[in-house]
Amino acid sequence: MTTQTAPKHPVIILVEPQMAENIGMAARAMANFGLSEMRLVSPRNGWPKKGAHSAASGATHVLENAKLYDTAREAVADLNFVFATTARERGQMKRVFGPEPAMQETHSRIGEGQGVGILFGRERTGLENDEVSLADAIITFPVDAKFSSLNLAQAVLLVSYEWNKRVVGEALPFGGERRSPPALREQVLSFFEYLEEELEAVNFYPPDKKPSMTRNMRDMLHRLEMTEQDVRTLRGAIRALAEGRRLRKP
Template sequence: MKHPVIILVEPQLAENIGMVARAMANFGLSELRLVSPRNGWPKKGAHSAASGATHVLEHAKLFETAREAIADLHYVFATTARERGQMKRVLGPDAAMGEAQSRLGEGQGVGILFGRERTGLENDEISLADAIVTFPVDGQFSSLNLAQAVLLVAYEWRKLAGAALPFSGERRSPPAPRHMVVSFFEYLETELEAVNFYPPDKQPIMARNMRDVFHRLELTEQDVRTLRGAIRALAEGRRLRKP
């Protein structure tokens, strides 16, 4: 077992099961176990709500009780938004997934129990778990949708797995070499002098300050070419307008 198992106890709505499958697939989880879903399984509407994550639904395993669903696992987390008075460790989703990763690395099977949409897990079901996972929600509104709870856990798992972002915002143009930047400064300052931009005796300090502005931008080659072209267009347009 390479990933934690998601276990839904008596889920009621097909749409919620489908959205759970979608959340799992978003973050690389695939093993779903269903404990006595209301009105049986499969449910009409689950596949459309899964938005393409049908592989998760098609391989979902069905169990009569939570006890049966966790029988082959070595460590189980139970999710709850309320304090249940049970002497168990309480972890946030990030810490819980850190422990799951460690135990899975040792060859243990790890599962996460999620309860019913309206009432959550019962105390007897929580008593089957080794630890509790809860979320840092606003105390005035602690209710989470089933798929949202699974999403939060799956996201923390994915982060720990070291998954890279799907695309990067890095600049494609390389950094501008210093000779290119200095040439741009000289060109800009020449054009500013031509329009009497600098007050008397202020040209040196104002030029240095402006250079510092551009240095902070860490100009790329494309940046310099674009800026130089824009200034050239302004300067030539001004010259053409002269009588």
């Protein structure tokens, strides 16, 4: 393969997938994290499969552009480096990667112009040893040893997620930043005084405990690091309660 034609992303290769839903969900996982090239090796009962598109939940471009191959060997023939995913040790002298370092390796190789593919096996039995032997290295997952079997689409999701982290980092699509600036100390202290006046009006404080209760309440509210909007909202709520009490008073 020449550097001009090498894919700019890892190629996801599903070997003899059985269930249409798994193929569709794998396509969805790929699209979630910026992957688009899927190769299918002898899907059971042919291709296309009924139900795959609905399971893809909009990632139909991945399915519509999927390429079909008769054997895993044919599916990896134009690639420079291949990973095989497996949950169990195969007795083959290959480097073993977790998904994160595997995608670091992938990112580096693709940057050099290499084509990189990742083989995923059958839902029930995984890859055969001869198929694993086609690969340069193995990807396995740090799962519970008592239940190590991953769903096909889940395995694709884990690898796709780690790839996307290498490309775009871990920036989230939105944050929880404040939409109102922090309240000025004058606003906070004025609110405290208003609150304490209203509590005094309903005899909230035992006579001998008012100083300590006031300090504790102020400390509690300080820990909220209130914004200007917080202060306005709390002040308005207390005003509504106080006015309602006065209206109900005979």
